[in-house]
Amino acid sequence: GVTQSPTHLIKTRGQQVTLRCSSQSGHNTVSWYQQALGQGPQFIFQYYREEENGRGNFPPRFSGLQFPNDSSELNVNALELDDSALYLCASSRDSNSPLHFGNGTRLTVT
Amino acid sequence: GESVGLHLPTLSVQEGDNSIINCAYSNSASDYFIWYKQESGKGPQFIIDIRSNMDKRQGQRVTVLLNKTVKHLSLQIAATQPGDSAVYFCAENIGAGGTSYGKLTFGQGTILTVHP
Numbered sequence: 130g131v132t133q134s135p136t137h138l139i140k141t142r143g144q145q146v147t148l149r150c151s152s153q154s155g156h157n158t159v160s161w162y163q164q165a166l167g168q169g170p171q172f173i174f175q176y177y178r179e180e181e182n183g184r185g186n187f188p189p190r191f192s193g194l195q196f197p198n199d200s201s202e203l204n205v206n207a208l209e210l211d212d213s214a215l216y217l218c219a220s221s222r223d224s225n226s227p228l229h230f231g232n233g234t235r236l237t238v239t
Numbered sequence: 240g241e242s243v244g245l246h247l248p249t250l251s252v253q254e255g256d257n258s259i260i261n262c263a264y265s266n267s268a269s270d271y272f273i274w275y276k277q278e279s280g281k282g283p284q285f286i287i288d289i290r291s292n293m294d295k296r297q298g299q300r301v302t303v304l305l306n307k308t309v310k311h312l313s314l315q316i317a318a319t320q321p322g323d324s325a326v327y328f329c330a331e332n333i334g335a336g337g338t339s340y341g342k343l344t345f346g347q348g349t350i351l352t353v354h355p
Binding site: 131158159160168169170171172175177182183185217219221224227228229230231232233 | 273275280281282283284285288328330341342343344345346347348
């Protein structure tokens with residue numbers, strides 16, 4: 130399945146954070162979502178074969194990387210209090226297959 | 240922007256009953272829909288999906304119905320069990336031309352509680 134690390138993280142406003150994800154083997158599409166408490170996940174961006182392939186309504190301080198070894202990263206610079214949320218990584222076999230999610234990283238910004 | 244929404248934020252049922260969770264969508268161009276179950280402390284778990292060229296799709300104990308005329312989606316769970324208690328999300332594809340199902344717009348979720 131999809132695994133994410135760390136499971137929980139506490140950062141201070143203004144800091145930078147890197148969240149990591151390991152996709153299911155052979156999945157070439159990775160998407161990242163932000164889920165605020167009590168809400169549905171919101172699409173941040175998607176990577177396909179190591180290239181960004183679509184972005185939601187998130188500022189440039191949210192960036193990502195996808196690597197050939199089924200791993201990917203979400204980086205957030207200049208953290209704000211409102212960035213506190215559950216960050217979900219999801220992967221799919223291809224662009225026409227359903228997304229499968231990891232259990233997320235709970236980020237708290239103080 | 241257009242979005243997916245749910246009619247009922249909470250649903251309580253007795254074990255063994257059938258459950259129906261409803262969802263309204265507003266983007267008539269959406270061509271792919273998917274239901275997820277999310278338990279506390281976990282990520283969304285795929286339940287079932289349906290493409291817009293279908294009206295109905297069945298899985299194990301679950302059925303998804305799509306009514307494109309009124310832009311309505313529903314998830315039916317047969318013989319609901321306590322283990323089905325969770326938050327259920329519907330989502331629609333926002334990828335151009337339905338070629339990328341990784342870009343989803345989620346509804347707000349419905350809390351399903353199953354009483355033994």
